[in-house]
Amino acid sequence: MSDAPVKLSVANLSKRFGSLEVLQDITTQISSGEFISIVGPSGCGKTTFLRIIGGLEQASLGDAHLDGRRIEGPGADRGFVFQQDNLLPWRDILSNTEIGPEINGALSPEQRANTLRLLKLVGLEGFENYYPRQLSGGMRQRVNLARALAVDPALLLMDEPFSALDAQTREIMQTELSRIWEEGRKTVLFVTHQIDEAVYLSDRIFVFARRPGRINEIIDIDLPRPRPLSIKRTPRFVEYVDYIWKLIEEDVRVSVLQEHTG
């Protein structure tokens, strides 16, 4: 935790789908500029949690406040990076990236300059007029990220954004995200099922437990920044990964078994 002001504050948040209790009584606070990862076995409600913060889903009980304002629905103060890139195939990269400002009536020459800067930041300078189908999966995920950054969100929500990428592209995207984050110091909520990814990127990690989904433990990652990829081979790093893995191992085992036995 830092002394930075509170960005997101979640209070007694619960969510049920019919009789299924997906999230139970989640209470936490996230400071401005923090990079938070959420890990946990599949089905523990990570996506649901992110969608509630994003305003795409309503909480059954409790609520969340962003910069002191209660979250009632979606809005341009949050940027959502989805698991699939979800680029609009009929728009070129530039107008895909600008769709957030466009929807919020904020298109302007300054915005255009900012969009171009973001595309450069994610390494896609020169691709403005390409269509999504002309780009590789990794490049499309960069557009996905630039699009979320284009609304200059107070909070960046990322749901397993690299899970569809191959291992090498994924590692490169991790270093890129780390670099981009260090330039802007946005507050980030990052969901992943890859523990080393979470440790590499985060200031703190929320370990979720399942049935019902809740925060099991919060781990401070005390590693220096900027973090080179080689940090993944240091003993401290490996210790963190082992520790978190032990925390969720049992849960994951159960969830895998349940998936296989139905």
Place this chain on the structure above:
Amino acid sequence: MWRASSTLTCCPNENQTASQSGEPAMTQSNAVSATGGMAKAPSFAASLGDFFYQRRWSWGSVFIGLALWEFISRVIVGSKLFLAAPTQVVYALVDLSGSGEMGKHVWTSTLEFLLGYGVACVLGVALGFVMASSKAGKQALQPWVAGLYATPTVALAPLFILWFGIGILSKVVVVAVLVIFPVTINTETGLRATPTQLVETVRAFGASSRQIFFKVSLPSALPFIFAGFRLGIGRGLIGVVVAELFGARAGLGQLISQSAETFNMPNLFAGVTVLAAAGIAMTGGFAWLEEKLLPWRD
């Protein structure tokens, strides 16, 4: 671009190499195909020769077909009352055009087609929208749309002429009835096929339902809607001709039926030839238009 980082322990894959050098190398094939014909400018004669050479089997087949037709009609049938030879059709076309008669027929049919087709496209898209966005609308319209699409409604042409007279109105109605259903069905299908993740994505940015419709649903449905328009061309042409056959003052269908009554085969075939050309031109023009308007498709 990429920060040259000593932390890269693995080789970046090809795409990253491409963006590293700042050149869109991986998509070069696309870029080249986009400017395909402009790479070098061959002489007009050479490209014309190429045009014929590339399609030599098509040209040959068409030429042989016409020659056979000419031979059969002049030597085997030998009577203009039953079959006109291609050369006779060409003469008839020239004659009819020179006298202004062809112009009158083409103008009438074109007007009927465009009015009926235009009305059907607008109404069809509107109906498709209602069916896609309202459950009540879907339930109320579905039996009519499905039933009338399956019915050969062209058989109702005599009825429409009875109701709306032998002027152009009855033809406009027939064309509209034939064209509207494929447009409606395709619009509905296209709007329903809008990927929900794309809708979610713009919703996450705070898009209103109006914005969702115009920025996601409609563009995503456009290829379907265009396919409906394309289907409508053939059906609309059939509508014009059949409706005119049952009674009209002018139009290509009227030219054909009148020529049949007077055993004027060259004029009859001249009418059919113009219709065929119109069908080919419109379908081809449409494919071109789709390419221009929907360049993002594969």
